[in-house]
Amino acid sequence: MKITIHRGASQVGGCVTEIESDGYKVFIDFGEQLPGAEKKEPLKIDGLNYGDVSKSALLISHYHGDHIGKICETNANLRIYMGKTALEIYKCLEQRLSFIPKKEESEKHKEIVERIEKINTFKALQQIKVGKIAVTPLFVDHSAFDAYMFVIEANGKRILHTGDFRGHGFRSKGLLPSLKSYAKNIDYIISEGTNIQRPNATIQTEQELQKDFERSFGKNKYNFVLVSSTNVDRIFSLYHASKKAKRCFICDSYQAKILKIVSENHKQYSSFYNIDYANKTTPAGRFFVLNPNRENFYSFDGELKPYLEKYGFCMLIRSNSRFQPLLDEYAQSDATRVYYSIWSGYLDNNKKTFDESLYDFLKPYNLEYKHTSGHVDTETLKAVFGTVNPKRGIIPIHTEAPECFQNIFREQTIISLQDGEAFDCTQNVILK
Numbered sequence: 001m002k003i004t005i006h007r008g009a010s011q012v013g014g015c016v017t018e019i020e021s022d023g024y025k026v027f028i029d030f031g032e033q034l035p036g037a038e039k040k041e042p043l044k045i046d047g048l049n050y051g052d053v054s055k056s057a058l059l060i061s062h063y064h065g066d067h068i069g070k071i072c073e074t075n076a077n078l079r080i081y082m083g084k085t086a087l088e089i090y091k092c093l094e095q096r097l098s099f100i101p102k103k104e105e106s107e108k109h110k111e112i113v114e115r116i117e118k119i120n121t122f123k124a125l126q127q128i129k130v131g132k133i134a135v136t137p138l139f140v141d142h143s144a145f146d147a148y149m150f151v152i153e154a155n156g157k158r159i160l161h162t163g164d165f166r167g168h169g170f171r172s173k174g175l176l177p178s179l180k181s182y183a184k185n186i187d188y189i190i191s192e193g194t195n196i197q198r199p200n201a202t203i204q205t206e207q208e209l210q211k212d213f214e215r216s217f218g219k220n221k222y223n224f225v226l227v228s229s230t231n232v233d234r235i236f237s238l239y240h241a242s243k244k245a246k247r248c249f250i251c252d253s254y255q256a257k258i259l260k261i262v263s264e265n266h267k268q269y270s271s272f273y274n275i276d277y278a279n280k281t282t283p284a285g286r287f288f289v290l291n292p293n294r295e296n297f298y299s300f301d302g303e304l305k306p307y308l309e310k311y312g313f314c315m316l317i318r319s320n321s322r323f324q325p326l327l328d329e330y331a332q333s334d335a336t337r338v339y340y341s342i343w344s345g346y347l348d349n350n351k352k353t354f355d356e357s358l359y360d361f362l363k364p365y366n367l368e369y370k371h372t373s374g375h376v377d378t379e380t381l382k383a384v385f386g387t388v389n390p391k392r393g394i395i396p397i398h399t400e401a402p403e404c405f406q407n408i409f410r411e412q413t414i415i416s417l418q419d420g421e422a423f424d425c426t427q428n429v430i431l432k
Contacts, residue, residue, distance in 0.1 A: 001157045001425040003190065006043055007033075008397045009419045012194050013066030015398050016043060017161060021154035024131030025056040028150060028161050032069030036352025042073075053078040057130045059137075060119075061163030062147035063090035063230065072111050076118075081128055083137070084121040085265045086146035089230055089258055091116055096254050124148070125182070138178050141169030143374025145232035145262060151183055157425045160388060161190045164398065167380030168205040168372065170233050170272060175380075179387050187392045187425065188415075189385065193399030194375035196408070204372040210237040212370060213314075213339075217245035221312035221335035224327060226362065228342055229255055229318060231374070232262050236272055242314040243285030250288045250308075250315040252298065252322075283311035297325045319361040331365055338365040343373075378408060385412055392428055 001021045008015030014033035019026045025047045033040070043049070047056040053075040060068045060082040068090065071080060082090070094116065097109040122128060124139040132155070137148040142164045152159045160183050167175055204212070217223050223242075227234055235251075236259070242249040251259070259275060267274040279286050288308075290298045300308055312335075317323040330336045340347070340362065346355040347362070376384075385394060393413035396402035406414045415430075417423060422431040 001155050001159075002431070003159065003188065003395065003417075003423045003425060004421065005190075005395070005397055005417050005419060006045055007040070007419050009417050009421075010400065010402055011037065012398055012400055013037065015067065016045065016048070017190060017397065018045065018048070019133065019152050019154075019159060019161075021133050022131065023055055024133050024154075026130050026133050026135060026152060027056065027058045028163070029061055029067040030058060030070045030074065031067040032065050034066055034353060035355065048078065049073050049075060051075075055131055057081060057128070059128070059135060059150060060086075061150070061161075062086055062142055062144035063093070064144050064164070067164070071119075072108075072115050076115075079130075080119045081122050082119050083146035083148060084123060085262060086144070087116065087119055087121050088261045088265070089145060089232070092254070092258055092261060093230055136182060138182055139171075140165035140175065140178075141171040141233075142166060143169075143228070143231050143234070145230070149183075151186070155426070157187050158185055159188045159190060159425075160186045160390070162192050162376075162384070164192050164194070164375060166374060166376045167383070168377070169374075170206050170237070176383060176387050179384065183388050186388050186390045188395060189388060189390045189393075190395045190397050191381065191384075191405075192376065193381070193396050193402065193405060195373060195377055196381075196396075196399050196404040197401045198373075206233060206237060206372060209234075209370060209372050210241050213238060213241040214244050216337060216339070216368070216370070217241055217247050217312075217314055220337040221247075221309075222330045222333060223247065223312070223314040223337050223339065224317050224323075224330070225314060225339045225341055226317050226319065229258060229316075231341075232258065234341060235259065235316065236262070236275075238314055238316065239275060239285060239287075240272070245314075246282075246284040246311070248283050248286045248288060248308055248311055248313040250290060250313050252290050252316075255316055256287075256289045283307075288313075292322055296322060298322050299326060319358045324361075327365065337368055338362070339370050340367045341369075341371045343371065344369060382409065385409060392425075395423070 004018040006016040015029050017028040027048050057079040063086045094109050094112045100106050128135040134153045136151040140149050150161045239249050263273050293299050345351045345353045393415040395415045396405045402416045
């Protein structure tokens with residue numbers, strides 16, 4: 001068995017991992033590099049985007065673009081697998097993006113919509129066979145819903161690929177018990193390390209953040225929250241915070257569609273994903289869906305406006321001009337708050353990830369920052385490594401500082417690879 005990190009050994013995003021055994025290949029993720037990242041040569045990988053793919057499969061850990069964004073570059077006959085709910089959310093997102101005005105970008109998203117029609121789906125613990133390689137998906141908490149780790153087994157060796165995960169989300173309590181049950185006798189862990197240089201990135205749990213929003217919604221009548229449309233758990237927590245603060249909850253039809261996908265698939269497992277659409281009697285959590293008016297903007301029309309102004313609301317927004325008139329109308333009120341609930345790096349003009357259009361959209365408003373990371377912190381990594389206790393070592397991925405693994409996890413064997421290097425699991429050596 002061989003491991004190759006084609007990209008991601010020393011960068012966040014754009015990761016591609018290959019695990020090969022007896023000519024069969026499992027690839028994990030094939031995504032775009034993050035905005036502002038150093039441009040690198042396009043990858044040409046045998047069994048993924050050229051050559052014979054009959055003995056290959058691509059597994060997508062979750063729907064973020066830096067993990068799935070390059071699927072249209074794969075061979076059309078390649079088998080691709082993804083979580084069922086994750087695929088539905090991703091399809092909804094890409095269908096939405098296929099209508100953006102820029103033709104080149106629109107065509108790209110239409111191509112993705114067509115490609116994902118052929119993706120196979122899996123559920124947690126549903127084993128996938130690729131020749132003699134067996135892959136078992138393990139459900140994890142991340143800022144993308146329906147995300148997975150993978151246990152890969154072949155030729156007597158077992159590997160845990162963590163994907164992106166965290167220990168401070170709503171569904172994180174199952175992390176260590178799941179690893180104890182299903183990640184036994186692991187030889188190698190391929191682990192993300194996004195926050196390895198940011199030890200304070202996870203100072204709040206999602207539960208604490210929800211309480212924080214609940215208090216703010218109670219104090220302030222008109223609440224606008226800019227949040228990623230696919231950060232599903234965050235959005236459901238905003239709904240529950242609104243309900244407890246006795247505020248109405250407002251989103252557009254696209255966002256409502258994503259919430260409905262998750263609710264229909266998962267409300268039977270947890271009341272957290274249950275929205276009371278039928279509530280017409282109390283403002284607490286009353287759900288309103290806005291559609292654009294004749295001028296193609298969002299507005300509170302007819303009897304809705306006095307009702308919302310009487311009881312207050314939480315409204316989800318994105319950096320889209322359709323939301324601007326409502327923001328401008330309410331921004332001057334002392335009862336209004338505009339919250340930014342996405343990673344702060346997009347608004348920092350000293351970072352490569354700076355998003356000028358997002359910055360310009362939010363510039364007129366006084367922002368209140370309320371966010372917590374979608375990635376694992378150092379203490380949780382220690383707990384994961386201690387629980388799994390890999391027999392042979394840990395391979396860093398999805399990190400800008402793989403050297404920090406050696407400094408922090410001294411009791412573990414750290415194997416640092418370069419992009420494109422192959423590691424022989426049988427001989428336990430890097431192949432030159």
